[in-house]
Amino acid sequence: MSTALIWRAGGCHCNSVRFEAALPDRVTAQACNCSMCEKVGYVHIIIPQTRFRLLEGQDHLTDYTFNSGVAHHLFCRICGVKSFYRPRSNPDGWSVNARCLDDVSTLTIDIEPFDGRHWEQHAAALAHLSREPSIRKDASI
Ligand SMILES: [Zn+2]
Numbered sequence: 557m558s559t560a561l562i563w564r565a566g567g568c569h570c571n572s573v574r575f576e577a578a579l580p581d582r583v584t585a586q587a588c589n590c591s592m593c594e595k596v597g598y599v600h601i602i603i604p605q606t607r608f609r610l611l612e613g614q615d616h617l618t619d620y621t622f623n624s625g626v627a628h629h630l631f632c633r634i635c636g637v638k639s640f641y642r643p644r645s646n647p648d649g650w651s652v653n654a655r656c657l658d659d660v661s662t663l664t665i666d667i668e669p670f671d672g673r674h675w676e677q678h679a680a681a682l683a684h685l686s687r688e689p690s691i692r693k694d695a696s697i
Pocket of ligand 1: 568569570571572573632633635636
């Protein structure tokens with residue numbers, strides 16, 4: 557096990573949308589039960605802005621918003637798969653769909669439940685996940 561970040565590729569089903577996310581060997585992911593995530597089985601790996609790069613498919617992304625309008629649900633307009641998006645809990649970062657990574661053979665994913673049906677009570681617990689390590693104020697940790 558290493559905490560070094562490795563760029564791991566992923567994408568939508570038709571491969572029009574391709575991205576890379578810098579992840580260590582072991583990550584914690586959230587399985588959310590909100591109205592959106594439960595229907596599509598989305599599994600969140602939330603990362604800072606700088607640990608994500610879109611390689612292809614900007615023109616193929618469709619942005620769906622609802623409710624607060626803060627989250628940007630980015631679907632491939634060809635195949636309909638949401639491989640990553642801008643989450644309401646972490647508008648300064650990205651959520652990558654663990655199910656859309658190409659190769660998880662070198663990645664251990666610990667999935668924890670997230671109670672998105674009661675989003676207001678729980679969202680703050682996710683805020684740290686998109687924080688850039690370099691600007692973390694609790695530098696003693
Ligand atoms: Zn697609």
